[in-house]
Amino acid sequence: xxxxxxxxxxxxxxxxxxxxxxxxxxxxxxxxxxxxxxxxxxxxxxxxxxxxxxxxxxxxxxxxxxxxxxxxxxxxxxxxxxxxxxxxxxxxxxxxxxxxxxxxxxxxxxxxxxxxxxxxxxxxxxxxxxxxxxxxxxxxxxxxxxxxxxxxxxxxxxxxxxxxxxxxxxxxxxxx
Amino acid sequence: xxxxxxxxxxxxxxxxxxxxxxxxxxxxxxxxxxxxxxxxxxxxxxxxxxxxxxxxxxxxxxxxxxxxxxxxxxxxxxxxxxxxxxxxxxxxxxxxxxxxxxxxxxxxxxxxxxxxxxxxxxxxxxxxxxxxxxxxxxxxxxxxxxxxxxxxxxxxxxxxxxxxxxxxxxxxxxxxxxxxxxxxxxxxxxxxxxxxxxxxxxxxxxxxxxxxxxxxxxxxxxxxxxxxxxxxxxxxxxxxxxxxxxxxxxxxxxxxxxxxxxxxxxxxxxxxxxxxxxxxxxxxxxxxxxxxxxxxxxxxxxxxxxxxxxxxxxxxxxxxxxxxxxxxxxxxxxxxxxxxxxxxxxxxxxxxxxxxxxxxxxxxxxxxxxxxxxxxxxxxxxxxxxxxxxxxxxxxxxxxxxxxxxxx
Numbered sequence: 001x002x003x004x005x006x007x008x009x010x011x012x013x014x015x016x017x018x019x020x021x022x023x024x025x026x027x028x029x030x031x032x033x034x035x036x037x038x039x040x041x042x043x044x045x046x047x048x049x050x051x052x053x054x055x056x057x058x059x060x061x062x063x064x065x066x067x068x069x070x071x072x073x074x075x076x077x078x079x080x081x082x083x084x085x086x087x088x089x090x091x092x093x094x095x096x097x098x099x100x101x102x103x104x105x106x107x108x109x110x111x112x113x114x115x116x117x118x119x120x121x122x123x124x125x126x127x128x129x130x131x132x133x134x135x136x137x138x139x140x141x142x143x144x145x146x147x148x149x150x151x152x153x154x155x156x157x158x159x160x161x162x163x164x165x166x167x168x169x170x171x172x173x174x175x176x
Numbered sequence: 177x178x179x180x181x182x183x184x185x186x187x188x189x190x191x192x193x194x195x196x197x198x199x200x201x202x203x204x205x206x207x208x209x210x211x212x213x214x215x216x217x218x219x220x221x222x223x224x225x226x227x228x229x230x231x232x233x234x235x236x237x238x239x240x241x242x243x244x245x246x247x248x249x250x251x252x253x254x255x256x257x258x259x260x261x262x263x264x265x266x267x268x269x270x271x272x273x274x275x276x277x278x279x280x281x282x283x284x285x286x287x288x289x290x291x292x293x294x295x296x297x298x299x300x301x302x303x304x305x306x307x308x309x310x311x312x313x314x315x316x317x318x319x320x321x322x323x324x325x326x327x328x329x330x331x332x333x334x335x336x337x338x339x340x341x342x343x344x345x346x347x348x349x350x351x352x353x354x355x356x357x358x359x360x361x362x363x364x365x366x367x368x369x370x371x372x373x374x375x376x377x378x379x380x381x382x383x384x385x386x387x388x389x390x391x392x393x394x395x396x397x398x399x400x401x402x403x404x405x406x407x408x409x410x411x412x413x414x415x416x417x418x419x420x421x422x423x424x425x426x427x428x429x430x431x432x433x434x435x436x437x438x439x440x441x442x443x444x445x446x447x448x449x450x451x452x453x454x455x456x457x458x459x460x461x462x463x464x465x466x467x468x469x470x471x472x473x474x475x476x477x478x479x480x481x482x483x484x485x486x487x488x489x490x491x492x493x494x495x496x497x498x499x500x501x502x503x504x505x506x507x508x509x510x511x512x513x514x515x516x517x518x519x520x521x522x523x524x525x526x527x528x529x530x531x532x533x534x535x536x537x538x539x540x541x542x543x544x545x546x547x548x549x550x551x552x553x554x555x556x557x558x559x560x561x562x563x564x565x566x567x568x569x570x571x572x573x574x575x576x577x578x579x580x581x582x583x584x
Contacts (some may be wrong), residue, residue: 027516027517028278028279028281028515028517030517030518032516056405056406057405057406057408058408059408059520059527059546060518060529060531060544060546062531062542064541064542065542066541068535068541069535069541078531080518080529080531080546084405084419084421084426087426089427089518091518110408111403111406111407111408111554111555111558112406112407112408114554115550115551115554116550119550123242136235137234137235138234138235138238138583138584139235139238140235147240148242148243148246152243154243154247
């Protein structure tokens with residue numbers, strides 16, 4: 001990996017975190033970095049705070065389940081960042097093992113992250129460490145499984161949950 | 177009440193248990209409430225009429241767009257995108273098709289791009305008309321709503337002429353559009369735009385300097401530039417805070433870089449600024465449509481690339497290549513090369529981005545849509561805490577939540 005041939009941000013991250021960057025590519029002009037999981041939080045802090053990066057906005061956060069492609073590790077976290085002041089975009093990816101599908105939460109860096117991580121947890125079952133409020137967002141609390149995982153069948157039906165008393169529901173939500 | 181630096185999770189104030197003297201009351205607003213613009217529930221904690229905490233709950237309209245798409249062929253996703261932001265379905269069609277085109281590395285013919293710009297801007301106007309009209313109605317300006325719906329009807333008739341449907345348009349394809357604009361469409365368009373301009377001017381006189389309206393929306397639901405960026409606000413919501421970020425300008429797609437338009441910004445980021453920004457954007461969109469009409473080139477509306485466009489029926493029945501192409505496209509679907517793309521486009525509500533992953537097999541691996549109003553509803557506690565119950569209505573109206581896009 002030659003630093004000179006890399007796009008600007010990738011080169012900068014590779015220079016500042018030499019052992020964090022596992023892979024880079026620029027498919028169709030989208031600058032992409034694959035980051036080591038243990039360095040993820042540090043890289044995110046750097047991306048937001050360093051004046052050469054200035055990624056003020058977390059645009060999108062999602063996961064990809066690569067079960068059918070038979071690629072190990074199974075999960076891939078995908079983050080999209082946007083810098084308004086420097087007018088550039090960056091995609092950051094982190095690979096997660098199926099048995100160890102947890103990653104540090106970055107909710108304290110960008111306010112938008114909170115709900116996006118909740119959605120990702122709901123849909124993929126990925127645990128975000130230190131997330132303040134990690135509960136389901138789209139599906140209901142009794143829902144079993146995580147619908148966007150590739151091994152969740154399209155036509156699986158779940159029983160209709162019983163109506164609960166209001167007090168009981170509030171107790172339940174807070175206890176989570 | 178200063179909210180700077182507070183995290184979202186601290187904006188939920190639990191009602192003290194077993195304290196008969198507590199002045200904090202918990203009240204549910206929604207899920208089905210006339211001022212809720214769809215189905216969303218706000219568990220609100222009130223101290224008298226003052227909002228001290230709020231916890232929005234979404235997901236009532238979750239239809240599994242992403243799951244459904246990942247179990248379809250690439251082309252079969254286009255009708256699903258109509259149902260995301262159902263007030264401006266064409267913008268979703270365009271966003272998705274352009275993302276797949278980016279995956280292929282191709283571009284649609286110029287005529288197709290210009291018609292996309294025109295139809296997209298018509299959709300943006302209908303989106304803003306619906307949002308502003310409904311928000312004004314909820315604070316008492318019912319005339320305004322009816323006039324705007326009348327203007328929206330003029331535009332939807334145009335959409336119907338081109339796509340055959342008012343809402344479920346299903347219009348774009350990979351590498352072009354399903355139908356060309358009909359003969360005499362551009363003249364009809366100009367005529368309709370003139371009518372819309374009249375309505376906008378009249379409504380502007382009616383509302384923009386109306387004391388009753390200003391009292392309800394000025395300094396209500398304000399958010400600072402920094403917080404809005406951190407919350408991932410885009411579109412009119414961010415521009416009302418004074419950040420001139422517009423995807424059409426910042427990351428130009430289609431032919432927007434050839435068109436001259438202004439990006440209106442506000443200063444305080446309150447509901448009144450959002451109203452003003454949306455009104456100005458309607459005018460800018462009309463100007464974009466007029467320029468695109470003048471620049472409209474002649475030519476094909478669909479690319480000629482093999483395995484993208486369905487071959488002519490003449491070829492299907494006339495030669496073996498056409499038959500094979502048709503068979504493979506129908507049975508196996510489009511097969512974009514392996515890779516991943518994220519394409520941001522400017523929707524009616526803000527940045528809508530499609531993140532697509534293909535493994536080259538014809539079945540999408542990942543179809544992800546970044547919903548613009550997800551962030552706005554997430555920030556609702558932040559926008560409302562410290563205001564009064566009655567302010568929820570104008571704030572939520574100005575947020576322009578669309579359930580189909582929020583819950584997917």
